[in-house]
Amino acid sequence: MxxxxxxxxxxxxxxxxxxxxxxxxxxxxxxxxxxxxxxxxxxxxxxxxxxxxxxxxxxxxxxxxxxxxxxxxxxxxxxxxxxxxxxxxxxxxxxxxxxxxxxxxxxxxxxxxxxxxxxxxxxxxxxxxxxxxxxxxxxxxxxxxxASWCALGTLLVPYGGLAAVKLAAGEAVLINGATGAFGSAGVAVALAMGASRVIATGRNGRALEDLARRFGDRVRTVKMLGNEEDDRARIQRAAPEPIDCVLDLLPPAATASQVRTAVLAVRPHGRVVLMGGVGMSDAGGLDLPYSWLMRNCITLRGQWMYARDAIARMVGLIRAGLVKLDDxxxxxxxxxxxxxxxxxxxxxxxxxxxxxxxx
Incomplete structure (x- = not known):
């Protein structure tokens, strides 16, 4: 062959x-x-x-x-x-x-x-x-x-993270790094899973505009400008309700500060899942505040890829028309x-x- x-x-x-x-x-x-x-x-x-x-x-x-x-x-x-x-x-x-x-x-x-x-x-x-x-x-x-079904490989990664933190219909989710291939797919998947609101962050203003155009009012976009406290304040202003969970999909070139900006925006008793590549090159840590995690009962987990049953579930979302390969x-x-x-x-x-x- x-x-x-x-x-x-x-x-x-x-x-x-x-x-x-x-x-x-x-x-x-x-x-x-x-x-x-x-x-x-x-x-x-x-x-x-x-x-x-x-x-x-x-x-x-x-x-x-x-x-x-x-x-x-x-x-x-x-x-x-x-x-x-x-x-x-x-x-x-x-x-x-x-x-x-x-x-x-x-x-x-x-x-x-x-x-x-x-x-x-x-x-x-x-x-x-x-x-x-x-x-x-x-x-x-x-x-x-x-060829279009090859999109499964992209969609399954954010689905694995959202399933890991048990995103429920009606919840608000923050997709950190939403302007990349996996992050933008994560916006589509979160909406298909019934998210009431998706806060999409990124540095590419044109890509953020495209997400808002594609998916309408359920998506709120926030362009990240680089100041951690200011960016977090703008995230929270963009969210009309508390943010229930955060999915981080930032690439290796991003910084720990960009991750922390999103993590600390989650509500008390919220959930955070890390799936990106931050730290691959320099093995840096996130330096998250211990007392904040503890007092606010935050669930923080890493997730590499997805559970075995995720593929059948994603196929179901596609077959039902909730995720559109035509995108x-x-x-x-x-x-x-x-x-x-x-x-x-x-x-x-x-x-x-x-x-x-x-x-």
Whole structure:
């Protein structure tokens, strides 16, 4: 089969023929119909992000495709089923604290590095092998719709955070970093989950205006200007009711102060979930006030990716029309043009924009 192979960090992807993946028990082979190219893929492939990915490897986290073959343990999956290939691979031998790997992207621990030796290769290929539980049925699709369904990979991240803090219908939520790809998707997801109000923060005024135009009066935007106390005061003025929970999705380039601005805006007994990349480069802390957290009974948690049942729930929101894939604009490339796709993704990042490879 044909695949795009990363042989060394800093080198272009090599488009070449490689052996097709072999099926084992507990596994599924999927014909890849479409796979998204993340905006920061160029930084991963250059080595700038220092992701743990054993090379050579076929990169690419997640895909939409059709089942080619299933192992003997599959009870429901069948050849021809349309599935989302979830890149979040969890070790099966520790149910309490499983190691987590992003297939075709990065490992996070010694255990996930061992797991990566088997589930290393990702979606920049005509076929890929995934654990049985990671091939999630998404219903009947028209072949042409496969690219738009790649938006699942973007939508699932903020959904994982909002589900983790149990966002309830009728609550007000603050999305911190709402002008990026994941943050803007978080606005759409929060509204679909029934949020009465979404406070969307960011530094890109044009992107904030677009969010307000897309989603109407339930969204209030606040442009962050850099002064922590002033920004927090403007957040609280924009919210007509107390803020029940905060989802932070700020990128690695942001500062701890920008996170703290939003965290301290939550109401007493409020909830905060951290999903962004702040501190990756300098390992800095948030320096949150102990007494404020304690006296106000604040729930603070981190969340990496999402629970396993999140995919089926997100598919349900899409099928019900509560999340609209039409909001996303995508540009497609063939597998032979994978390097061009990576460059395009870096140069065309932003809310509701996707770069997609169609092998």
């Amino acid at each position: 044909k695949a795009a192979v990363l042989k060394a960090f800093g080198s272009p992807l090599a488009i070449e023929s490689v052996p097709a993946p072999a099926l084992g028990t507990g596994e599924v082979i999927v014909d890849v119909a479409a796979t998204r190219v993340l905006a920061y893929a160029k930084e991963v492939f250059s080595g700038e992000r220092q992701y743990l990915l054993g090379l050579p490897a076929i990169p690419g986290p997640g895909a939409v495709g059709r089942v080619r073959a299933v192992g003997p343990d599959a009870a429901h999956l069948a050849t021809g089923d349309w599935v989302y290939c979830d890149p979040t691979v969890r070790s099966r031998d520790d149910v309490v604290a499983p190691d987590i790997l992003l297939q075709g992207w990065t490992a996070r621990s010694d255990g996930s590095l061992r797991l990566q030796k088997h589930f290393r290769h990702g979606s920049f290929a005509e076929q890929m092998r995934v654990p049985t539980e990671n091939a999630v049925r998404i219903g009947t699709l028209d072949e042409a719709a496969a 996303f604009h995508f540009t497609t490339f063939g597998l032979d043009d994978a390097n061009e796709a990576v460059a395009h993704a870096a140069d065309n990042a932003g809310p509701f924009r996707m770069t997609v490879i169609r092998p």
